[in-house]
Amino acid sequence: xxxxxxxxxxxxxxxxxxxxxxxxxxxxxxxxxxxxxxxxxxxxxxxxxxxxxxxxxxxxxxxxxxxxxxxxxxxxxxxxxxxxxxxxxxxxxxxxxxxxxxxxxxxxxxxxxxxxxxxxxxxxxxxxxxxxxxxxxxxxxxxxxxxxxxxxxxxxxxxxxxxxxxxxxxxxxxxxxxxxxxxxxxxxxxxxxxxxxxxxxxxxxxxxxxxxxxxxxxxxxxxxxxxxxxxxxxxxxxxxxxxxxxxxxxxxxxxxxxxxxxxxxxxxxxxxxxxxxxxxxxxxxxxxxxxxxxxxxxxxxxxxxxxxxxxxxxxxxxxxxxxxxxxxxxxxxxxxxxxxxxxxxxxxxxxxxxxxxxxxxxxxxxxxxxxxxxxxxxxxxxxxxxxxxxxxxxxxxxxxxxxxxxxxxxxxxxxxxxxxxxxxxxxxxxxxxxxxxxxxxxxxxxxxxxxxxxxxxxxxxxxxxxxxxxxxxxxxxxxxxxxxxxxxxxxxxxx
Ligand code: MV4
Numbered sequence: 352x353x354x355x356x357x358x359x360x361x362x363x364x365x366x367x368x369x370x371x372x373x374x375x376x377x378x379x380x381x382x383x384x385x386x387x388x389x390x391x392x393x394x395x396x397x398x399x400x401x402x403x404x405x406x407x408x409x410x411x412x413x414x415x416x417x418x419x420x421x422x423x424x425x426x427x428x429x430x431x432x433x434x435x436x437x438x439x440x441x442x443x444x445x446x447x448x449x450x451x452x453x454x455x456x457x458x459x460x461x462x463x464x465x466x467x468x469x470x471x472x473x474x475x476x477x478x479x480x481x482x483x484x485x486x487x488x489x490x491x492x493x494x495x496x497x498x499x500x501x502x503x504x505x506x507x508x509x510x511x512x513x514x515x516x517x518x519x520x521x522x523x524x525x526x527x528x529x530x531x532x533x534x535x536x537x538x539x540x541x542x543x544x545x546x547x548x549x550x551x552x553x554x555x556x557x558x559x560x561x562x563x564x565x566x567x568x569x570x571x572x573x574x575x576x577x578x579x580x581x582x583x584x585x586x587x588x589x590x591x592x593x594x595x596x597x598x599x600x601x602x603x604x605x606x607x608x609x610x611x612x613x614x615x616x617x618x619x620x621x622x623x624x625x626x627x628x629x630x631x632x633x634x635x636x637x638x639x640x641x642x643x644x645x646x647x648x649x650x651x652x653x654x655x656x657x658x659x660x661x662x663x664x665x666x667x668x669x670x671x672x673x674x675x676x677x678x679x680x681x682x683x684x685x686x687x688x689x690x691x692x693x694x695x696x697x698x699x700x701x702x703x704x705x706x707x708x709x710x711x712x713x714x715x716x717x718x719x720x721x722x723x724x725x726x727x728x729x730x731x732x733x734x735x736x737x738x739x740x741x742x743x744x745x746x747x748x749x750x751x752x753x754x755x756x757x758x759x760x761x762x763x764x765x766x767x768x769x770x771x772x773x774x775x776x777x778x779x780x781x782x783x784x785x786x787x788x789x790x791x792x793x794x795x796x797x798x799x800x801x802x803x804x805x806x807x808x809x810x811x812x813x814x815x816x817x818x819x820x821x822x823x824x825x826x827x828x829x830x831x832x833x834x835x836x837x838x839x840x841x842x843x844x845x846x
Contacts, residue, residue: 353377353428353452353668357421358396360432361411362722363738364646365392368430371660380424382417384410386732391722398424405732411435414442418449428452428667430660434734437643438465454667456642460616464640468510468548473615474637479608482627482636484550486510494531497549498524506552507534511542513639515585520552555788557628558582559594559635561609562651564662565619566672573606574651574659575681577623578785581776583699583792589773590647591686592654595747595785596630605635606676612640621648621663627789646689646739649720653685653743684750685743688758688773692735695772695799701735702767704728709737712760716743716753719761729766737768751777772799 356372357380358365369379369392381396386405393399400420403409410416412435421429429446431437437455440462446453455461464470468486475481484505485497498505498521507530509517517538521530531547539545558579565571578594579587597605609624623645625638648659657674666672693699709725721738723729729737742757744750758774776796781787800806815824 353664355380355424355426356428356430356454356664357382357400357417357424357426358392358430358432359411359417360430360435360437361387361390361392361733362736363720364432364644364722366395366722367720368432368660369395371658371664374658375661375664377664380420380426382411382420384732386730389727391724391727400424405730407435407733414445417442418445418451421446421449421451426451428454428664430454430663431643433643433646438641440465452667454620454663455644456618456620456622460618460622461642463616464622464642465513466510467508467513467639468546470640471548471637474612477611477615479612479615479637480635482506482550482553482638484548486546486548488547488549491528491531494547494549495524495527498527501549501551504552504554506550507531508548508550509534509538509542509544510546510548511538511544517541520554553627553629553636554790555629555631557594557596557630557787558625558638558789559597559605559628560623560625560641560645561605562645562648562659563609563613563618563622563624564659564666564672565613565622566666567619567669568671570672570675571610571613571618572672572674572676572679573609574655574657574679576602576605577647577650579647580787580789581782581792582789583797587647587689588691588769588792589686589688589776589782590650591684591747591750592650593681593684594628596628601633601635602681608635608637610676612637618642620666621659646736647687649718649739649741650685650687653718653741654681654683655679656682683743683745684747685741686750686754687739687741688754688770689736690738690740690761690763691769692729692737692766693769694767695769696767698798699769701731702729703731704766706763706765708762708764710760710762711738712740712757714757716750717741717757718743737763737766748783751783771805775799775802 355378358368372379379396381393381399382402383393384405402416436442440458443453443458471481504522507519519530519534521527535545560577562574576594577590577592579590581589612624621644623641626635627638628635692702694702706725706727711719718741723737742753744753758770
């Protein structure tokens with residue numbers, strides 16, 4: 352069994368991983384940048400090691416500093432979390448070469464699934480449905496012929512891309528040549544690899560992903576789906592399980608396809624197979640496989656009752672995963688809202704500042720995975736995710752109601768958040784009826800402003816010298832000496 356784990360990450364996911372370690376009796380080592388010296392994850396760990404400067408390349412992406420920290424603190428494993436180095440095959444290999452356990456898949460699995468052309472070829476061989484298209488094309492003439500065979504609109508993707516990076520939609524032949532040239536130069540600059548894929552673009556479709564989990568002894572299962580179509584510029588905002596679109600038959604078929612996809616690379620540990628689902632044809636197609644624990648994993652934990660990080664650690668230590676597919680069931684409904692320090696009224700620009708108030712909701716079926724507390728500084732150095740608010744209820748309608756109330760009870764003063772925006776999304780008929788596709792935010796909910804009646808109330812309150820806390824008006828703090836006086840803070844429209 353592992354005795355000491357270094358968490359090569361920060362924020363909410365670092366704390367979340369430390370909670371699983373603590374329950375397993377494993378010591379935790381936090382790493383941090385100079386900007387994070389007071390961060391919650393540093394305080395939560397048993398030990399902490401300074402990596403370097405605030406810039407990720409000097410700290411959380413600094414492989415040499417991370418391995419040195421692991422060595423100096425006698426860690427026997429490293430958990431990468433998500434983002435940063437979590438899908439960097441060279442890092443996974445370097446961890447193994449340092450005789451440390453990498454809590455995740457093999458470097459080979461990461462490398463294979465990181466190449467979107469290679470992974471698509473693997474899927475075709477395994478009989479996993481893929482989007483009609485071509486890999487390995489070189490000349491414009493080849494792309495032109497392929498696009499005419501596929502039929503417009505087509506999507507040009509970078510083979511070394513992923514998560515929407517290096518993707519271009521082409522609606523007509525007249526746009527193709529420029530799109531190919533731009534996509535190629537972007538791919539070369541961003542990834543040092545200019546290979547492109549071309550495929551049919553499924554515009555009105557849903558992003559549905561399947562959680563898979565395997566041990567090092569050949570047992571590989573799926574843990575059902577997550578619906579992730581509420582996204583803005585490839586940043587997920589709201590995720591849920593089950594998907595309102597899947598029938599039990601479709602769920603079983605997509606789960607089997609996801610397991611087959613993972614088996615093509617001998618996958619072990621936690622992974623997610625992404626599909627695009629077209630409700631009109633009821634067809635699903637493999638998009639890519641994420642070889643890491645995902646931000647939205649709590650949604651799966653709540654409907655399956657499993658602690659995924661707990662099992663990641665035990666699998667990494669060589670234990671067998673004691674569940675067969677027939678042992679696993681999906682119960683109830685879970686929804687996650689990602690609370691970002693971003694201002695939806697200014698095109699989601701990051702909002703920075705000191706957190707004056709950070710009051711988390713509580714009650715039955717409410718979970719908050721947070722990396723911040725009142726008094727903390729929200730900086731511009733890292734992803735602006737403040738917390739994940741996840742709710743669980745017996746059915747989708749109750750889960751939506753619970754989420755709306757929990758968002759109301761989540762009080763954040765000092766930075767502007769996207770919570771009112773998410774509450775507005777949850778209130779739409781499109782969301783309630785499961786009609787939100789991957790393009791819905793951009794086409795129907797991209798620009799947003801505070802509804803005028805609410806804005807009037809806020810203006811009246813400001814003039815009347817009150818602030819709203821938990822939806823209730825309170826006398827505004829007026830004495831000038833109070834450092835937490837909300838009137839001192841700019842950019843927080845709640846004042
Ligand atoms: C697609 C697609 C539609 N048709 N491929 C986005 C990033 C990566 N997961 C692959 N993605 C997509 N690939 C085909 N052939 C739709 C997506 C997609 C998406 C596309 C545009 C805007 C937002 C999106 C959100 C999720 C998935």
